[in-house]
Amino acid sequence: MFNDILYGFSLAFTFQNLIYCFLGVLMGTLVGVLPGLGPVAAMSLLFGSTLHLAPVPGMIMLAGIYYGAQYGGSTTSILLNIPGEASSVVTCLDGYQMARQGRAGPALGISACGSFIGGTISVIGLMLVAPPLANFALKFTFPENFSLMCLGLVIVSFLARGSMVKAIMMVSLGLFLGSIGTDIMTGIPKFTFGIKSLMDGVGLIPVIMGLFGISEVISNIEEGIKRDIFKTSLTRILPNMKEWKDSIKPILRGTFLGFFLGILPGGGAVVSSFTSYAVEKRFSKYPEKFGTGVIEGVAGPETANNSGSTGAFVPLLTLGIPSNAVMALLLGLLLTHGVQVGPLLLKNHSDIFWGVVTSMYIGNAMLLVMNLPLIGIWIKILKIPYPILFPFILLFCVISSFSLNNNTEDVLLLIFFGIVGYLMKKFDYEGAPLILALVLSPMMENTLRQSLLVSQGSFLIFFTRPISATLLSIAMVLLAYPLLPWFKFRRKLETLKGD
Amino acid sequence: MTKRERDRISSLVCLIIAIGICLGSVKLSLGGVHQPGPGFFSFLTGIILGSLSLIIFLKSFKNLPGDERSPLLPNQRLARKMLYVLIALTLYAIGMNVLGFFIGTLLFLGFLLRAVEPQRWVIVLTCSILGTIVFYGVFNYWLDVQLPAGILGF
Numbered sequence: 001m002f003n004d005i006l007y008g009f010s011l012a013f014t015f016q017n018l019i020y021c022f023l024g025v026l027m028g029t030l031v032g033v034l035p036g037l038g039p040v041a042a043m044s045l046l047f048g049s050t051l052h053l054a055p056v057p058g059m060i061m062l063a064g065i066y067y068g069a070q071y072g073g074s075t076t077s078i079l080l081n082i083p084g085e086a087s088s089v090v091t092c093l094d095g096y097q098m099a100r101q102g103r104a105g106p107a108l109g110i111s112a113c114g115s116f117i118g119g120t121i122s123v124i125g126l127m128l129v130a131p132p133l134a135n136f137a138l139k140f141t142f143p144e145n146f147s148l149m150c151l152g153l154v155i156v157s158f159l160a161r162g163s164m165v166k167a168i169m170m171v172s173l174g175l176f177l178g179s180i181g182t183d184i185m186t187g188i189p190k191f192t193f194g195i196k197s198l199m200d201g202v203g204l205i206p207v208i209m210g211l212f213g214i215s216e217v218i219s220n221i222e223e224g225i226k227r228d229i230f231k232t233s234l235t236r237i238l239p240n241m242k243e244w245k246d247s248i249k250p251i252l253r254g255t256f257l258g259f260f261l262g263i264l265p266g267g268g269a270v271v272s273s274f275t276s277y278a279v280e281k282r283f284s285k286y287p288e289k290f291g292t293g294v295i296e297g298v299a300g301p302e303t304a305n306n307s308g309s310t311g312a313f314v315p316l317l318t319l320g321i322p323s324n325a326v327m328a329l330l331l332g333l334l335l336t337h338g339v340q341v342g343p344l345l346l347k348n349h350s351d352i353f354w355g356v357v358t359s360m361y362i363g364n365a366m367l368l369v370m371n372l373p374l375i376g377i378w379i380k381i382l383k384i385p386y387p388i389l390f391p392f393i394l395l396f397c398v399i400s401s402f403s404l405n406n407n408t409e410d411v412l413l414l415i416f417f418g419i420v421g422y423l424m425k426k427f428d429y430e431g432a433p434l435i436l437a438l439v440l441s442p443m444m445e446n447t448l449r450q451s452l453l454v455s456q457g458s459f460l461i462f463f464t465r466p467i468s469a470t471l472l473s474i475a476m477v478l479l480a481y482p483l484l485p486w487f488k489f490r491r492k493l494e495t496l497k498g499d
Numbered sequence: 500m501t502k503r504e505r506d507r508i509s510s511l512v513c514l515i516i517a518i519g520i521c522l523g524s525v526k527l528s529l530g531g532v533h534q535p536g537p538g539f540f541s542f543l544t545g546i547i548l549g550s551l552s553l554i555i556f557l558k559s560f561k562n563l564p565g566d567e568r569s570p571l572l573p574n575q576r577l578a579r580k581m582l583y584v585l586i587a588l589t590l591y592a593i594g595m596n597v598l599g600f601f602i603g604t605l606l607f608l609g610f611l612l613r614a615v616e617p618q619r620w621v622i623v624l625t626c627s628i629l630g631t632i633v634f635y636g637v638f639n640y641w642l643d644v645q646l647p648a649g650i651l652g653f
Contacts, residue, residue, distance in 0.1 A: 052643055166551075169547075169548055169552060169555070172545075172548040176520055176545065176548070179544065185537070186537050188527065188537045191541070214588070217584065218585075221577065388612065388626060391612055395634060399644070399646075402595070406645055408595065408596060426505070427509040428505070444540075449535045452534075453533075457531065457532035457534075
């Protein structure tokens with residue numbers, strides 16, 4: 001493994017890769033700082049431009065945006081009480097209170113240091129966990145892969161914020177959208193309605209940019225973002241000894257918790273940060289003080305969201321299965337370059353795995369430099385009024401969609417999904433399960449049809465093979481879980497009737 | 500509109516979409532389980548979507564405690580702004596090939612900066628001209644994207 005790490009560093013330290021790593025983390029911090037433009041939107045904006053690059057620098061840049069956004073997101077949470085992106089929501093609770101008490105500096109400092117520690121330790125975790133997991137996954141054939149993808153989609157629905165039924169509806173809609181295009185086995189066009197650009201399937205970029213970019217802009221205009229930076233002195237950024245002493249345990253707990261939660265499908269940075277906050281509150285000697293400006297409430301979640309964003313790379317790089325919308329984009333990039341994803345990625349494309357993983361060390365170091373001494377610059381950027389910013393976000397969305405195939409049909413698709421995304425928000429439907437299903441759909445359709453061909457039409461093939469049966473059983477337990485309260489309620493009702 | 504009413508409308512729309520998916524899949528040929536046809540997979544997705552939509556639709560008739568009425572659309576002024584954005588996007592998408600990137604983008608940025616949250620003319624002109632030049636440079640020269648030239652040739 002030592003040789004592999006050295007090989008990775010030799011790739012990551014090339015001039016081109018360093019530049020793209022820098023651009024990625026810079027863009028990431030920028031979108032993290034700017035409310036209303038999350039990492040998914042930023043990555044989809046730059047997705048088109050990475051297609052012109054080789055897979056390694058492209059992946060390095062997109063990955064940099066993802067973990068860079070986790071650093072930047074904390075700035076707006078602490079200074080404005082507005083989370084730059086979803087994984088920084090809990091940082092608002094104590095971070096903003098710290099800023100109000102004149103301790104914005106240590107809050108920003110501990111979140112940058114915690115992010116650095118969490119980011120780097122979890123990269124080591126990724127290096128240790130990924131190779132054995134990829135070896136195990138070599139045993140997977142069509143039924144196992146199908147069951148694994150089913151489980152992934154069920155977990156994503158299970159962890160969805162709102163109703164699980166609605167999340168599964170979005171999964172089925174995503175699976176349908178992913179099946180649009182020319183049928184691989186027969187060559188028949190499916191649901192293309194004569195639209196030329198749909199022959200190759202529904203493009204991932206217009207859908208993601210529409211659901212996350214355009215709809216976000218429309219929603220922001222509707223709400224009218226009011227920004228008021230809390231005026232506080234930033235004389236001291238580095239935390240003092242007492243603050244370090246209070247934070248070190250939450251940082252370590254956040255690192256491990258974040259990494260393992262990040263591996264779960266649907267996990268990643270958001271779930272990690274929320275869970276870390278709950279854990280720190282439970283471990284604390286003074287849980288009642290949480291929410292009033294406690295440094296542990298910033299250190300734990302900010303570490304966990306960075307660590308979780310690295311953990312999310314495990315299923316992508318070992319099984320070829322994305323665990324969230326960001327990973328779906330990275331998978332899209334690899335597929336566009338004709339890279340065969342899955343357990344063989346580590347063997348056949350070791351440059352991608354080790355190059356990207358080691359670049360994360362370098363990226364984390366760059367982020368620490370960018371976020372501590374240069375914090376003043378990010379605060380200035382925060383002052384750009386949204387009414388001036390949003391036309392440029394829209395322009396970026398349009399041009400990036402247009403540049404995919406140089407046609408306006410993709411742009412019209414983008415606008416259509418922008419409206420759909422806005423309506424989904426209004427009617428409480430989440431976009432993330434749809435995106436994940438859209439990416440997995442062609443693979444799922446293929447593995448389902450191949451499995452049925454092999455078993456001569458018997459669905460039992462998914463239940464007679466041990467790994468597949470285990471995966472599907474877990475999926476079924478998760479699906480049945482929301483019914484438990486209903487069963488309990490009925491039993492209680494029957495007991496009452498009996499009495 | 501209450502949450503129940505919103506659920507009723509959205510589930511009904513999804514149900515109609517699901518029926519459309521199932522009918523379209525049957526037309527494509529479902530094949531059999533021994534040899535699934537091109538419509539097989541999409542038919543399954545339609546069945547799942549339809550069944551779950553039905554659950555949400557039926558659940559929407561149950562009383563929800565504390566289900567308060569809230570407006571679905573914003574007030575007229577904000578709705579008009581949102582409409583401006585959508586109209587500008589659509590016109591830009593359709594007109595880009597005719598007007599070309601330069602003129603199209605200038606008008607697009609200028610309109611959004613002036614119409615949605617009116618900025619001073621100096622800001623409108625500076626931002627739209629500079630923005631167009633920077634975007635052209637980045638996409639055309641750095642990223643090698645072929646931007647539409649339009650009937651005027653630029």
